[in-house]
Amino acid sequence: MTAAPPYLRYEEIRRSALADLDAYEKLTRDQAARLRLGRLRDHVAYALSASPYYSERWSAHRGTVIDHLDDIRKLPFTTKRDLREAYPFGLVAVDRREIVRYGESTGTTGSPTSSVITYEDWIRGNVAVERSVGHVFGPGDLVFVAIPYELAFASYDLDRALEQAGAGVVAVGTLSRVCPFERMVEMMWRVGPTGLVCTPSRALRLYDMLADSGRDPAEVGLRTFLYVGETCSPAKLAKIADLWGVRLSNAYGSTETNSLGLxxxxGSLHLTEDRHLFEVLDPETAEPVPDGTAGELVLTTLVSRAMPLLRYRTGDYVTVSGEPCVCGSPNRVLAHHGRVGEQLVHGGRRINKLALEEVVLSTEGTGLYWAAGITDDGLVVKVETENGDPGGLCAAVTRRVEDAFGLRPAVSPIDRAQVRRAMDRMLKPGSLGLDDLAAVS
Ligand SMILES: [Zn+2]
Incomplete structure (x- = not known):
């Protein structure tokens, strides 16, 4: 007998997922932790037996006793390298017939990794996204989703969640020849979306292109900007929100897992702790850091049937706050500071690029664009100046960076046209470096 197609169970799965979410959100933190512990115990046993990669490579860990959430530390880490070695199906714990989606990373930083989900994984995750986007989008909204659809889950996840929340969706994408920047700008002008989903850099670039063509971007009527795919300092986000006159929302996830923060x-970004166990570790020592201290986010899936992951090192540099949110959710709140590797290292000092961006762009009179890097002369910062005194502004930035990081930078004005040429060449133009500028000078 042929099994019924899974979509016939959509309503049933969605209702059950919504009920689970509602029940979970009412738990205290202790109750939520107990729920996680039960899920963790089952899921670790499941991964170690059903996932080909784990059952083979981690056979010594089968039977690991999990009495506390901290017992997860008895297990080793899963790294990006493991994912590459297991490519394409090594980490898949279900029969091929249960796979409803297969995706891959863009492969910009090495050979690709794969991700796979079952129908129930997909819908349960999607219901949580639907809840989140429903706080800012609803009937009457028309939302441009301008993130890559190719090989990805996140775009389809958001696309579908927006539709479920009652909004209209325009599947703009990003990398296609059908809808390049120029066309998107024209469409924004003519169609007038109320919502935009894309990276902060793209939102900025779209604004510039409209303004440069003599049109007032405010007339588009955009109300909400949901930024994804790129981390950004609060100073830069505030400038983008101010430019467009929009409220901000956010979603955080990874290629391998879909949403991790909603x-x-x-308006707070909460970890999806009902579906994942999160650790925050010192990236150097791999020791846990307390809430409120920045570190690398490490995740263990708790309910993923298709591709369980144990202690996966995301490479994302985050701070998790232990302070409760006014919304009452037991899930902790996350702040994302970019990639662990996104640091400028000079003279034994490490400077987080986002922390540097915050200091540079929160200096009165700076524009939106900047770049930094280390040369033989030390830390070099280039920044767009908006007031009539570039010399004074560069001096102010020099002072503030030195105060914040104890390192005296060489600061000079940036050429905006050059920045744009550099950004147009980049797949992920969030973190502009001196090399990127040099490539187009
Ligand atoms: Zn909240």
């Missing part, structure tokens, strides 16, 4: 009604 915004609540109060």
């Amino acid at each position: 915004v609540c009604a109060a």
